[in-house]
Amino acid sequence: MHNLLHSFDDRLTAWIQAWPAWLYQPMLAITNVGQPLTVVVFASGLLVWALWQRHTKLIWASSAILITIIVTSVLKLMLRRSRPETEYVANMMFQSFSFPSGHSAAATVGFGFLAYAAWMNLPQPWGVILGVLTAIFGALVCVSRIYLGAHYPSDVVGGILLGLAGLAVIMFIVRPFA
Numbered sequence: 001m002h003n004l005l006h007s008f009d010d011r012l013t014a015w016i017q018a019w020p021a022w023l024y025q026p027m028l029a030i031t032n033v034g035q036p037l038t039v040v041v042f043a044s045g046l047l048v049w050a051l052w053q054r055h056t057k058l059i060w061a062s063s064a065i066l067i068t069i070i071v072t073s074v075l076k077l078m079l080r081r082s083r084p085e086t087e088y089v090a091n092m093m094f095q096s097f098s099f100p101s102g103h104s105a106a107a108t109v110g111f112g113f114l115a116y117a118a119w120m121n122l123p124q125p126w127g128v129i130l131g132v133l134t135a136i137f138g139a140l141v142c143v144s145r146i147y148l149g150a151h152y153p154s155d156v157v158g159g160i161l162l163g164l165a166g167l168a169v170i171m172f173i174v175r176p177f178a
Contacts (some may be wrong), residue, residue: 031103039107040069076099116131116171
């Protein structure tokens with residue numbers, strides 16, 4: 001199993017990092033916009049507004065986003081997987097462990113929630129268009145982490161799975177309202 005995981009990480013990393021060098025700056029911008037802090041600020045603002053409005057479902061949804069990010073951070077501290085040895089990692093302002101990817105978990109649950117909310121609540125076809133574009137942006141955040149050398153692909157998959165778990169909880173909570 002260990003060799004299979006390394007093979008997966010090595011092959012996917014090599015493929016993604018072979019993409020053109022001109023993608024570096026766009027990927028860096030995407031990763032910066034999609035960082036967990038951005039999602040925490042959004043979810044915290046949503047939580048404050050939902051509390052003010054006494055909107056129970058949005059209180060639970062925003063709480064689920066924040067809990068997903070907290071669980072990701074706790075798992076990083078428990079599992080303590082080292083990051084790839086790359087120039088990007090060496091220059092990171094904040095150092096943390098690699099598994100699971102916090103960017104991927106936050107992007108999946110945060111942008112996933114926005115995509116779902118747009119899809120369900122905006123007039124069509126705009127809801128579908130905005131929902132798909134938001135979901136694509138979340139996916140690009142995940143890919144950017146591998147392209148930049150911040151994570152192994154298995155870290156990103158772990159983050160996506162945590163984000164999907166948080167998103168499933170949100171969809172269960174919000175669906176009757178939508």
